[in-house]
Amino acid sequence: MFTRTLSKRLSAAVAAGTGALVLLTACGGGGDSMTGHEKPTSSAATAPATAQPGASFNDADVMFAQMMIPHHQQAVEMADLAATRAADPEVKELATKIKAAQDPEIETLRGWLKEWGKPAGDMQGMDHGMPGMMSAEDMKKLEDAKGAAFDEQFARLMIAHHEGAIQMAKTEQAQGTNPEAKELAKTIETAQQGEIDQMRKIIDRL
Structure with a gap:
């Protein structure tokens, strides 16, 4: 048991x-x-x-936007002169094309800077040292020129201006982090290189 x-x-x-x-x-x-x-x-x-929105850009993106705004503004000013001073139809057409492309890009760049909480570029304060920017004397000479003289001067100055923009665009592509800014930089490089090639041909036949 x-x-x-x-x-x-x-x-x-x-x-x-x-x-x-x-x-x-x-x-x-x-x-x-x-x-x-x-x-x-x-x-x-x-x-x-x-x-976070603030993590989508870096200093190179900000510099690109701040510098490209006044750079584009000067190109638009140059293009505006062609309407009443150029004699060559292709020069007038190209100037219209440049203005139509760069005006909206300026607004895009301003929008990014506002979104990033950064100040926009200013032509008076940022034109020194930027590649391809025309001096006040260059702009005055272009403004005073007319006809064939304007056409050639416009093409030569705009080539130098575009080359400066391409330099800035390449820097953005290499150092920037914002995908949209880098894509715009690539677009600027491609479009303006094509316009440089066109203007060189214009100079050759003038």
Whole structure:
């Protein structure tokens, strides 16, 4: 009788121990599962840091936008002169094309700077040292020229101006981080190189 009672107690203890082991294992598994859930939570917590608007640009992007605005503004001023001074139809057409392309780009660049919380470029304060910018004397000479003399002078000055813009665009593509700014820089480089090639041909036939 005593042996049977002892045997039953031992069996009950083993069963209890087994149950405790199962419960402990289950809790351990739950801990691993919770650790697995912690990873997405951690990723979600760090995601906004990479998605913040301020993280999508760097100093090179800002400089590109600030410098390209006055650079474009001067090209538009030069293009405006062609309407009443140019004699060559291709020069007039090219000037219209330049103005039509660069006016919207100026607004795009201003929009980015506003979004980034940075001041826009200013022609009076930023024209010195920018590649390809015309001096006040160059602009006065262009303004005073008419007919064939204007056509040749416009083409030569705009070639130098475009070459400066291409230099700035290449710097942006190499050093910038904002995808849209780098894409615009690539567009500027391609479009203005094509216009340089066209103006060289115009000069050759004038």
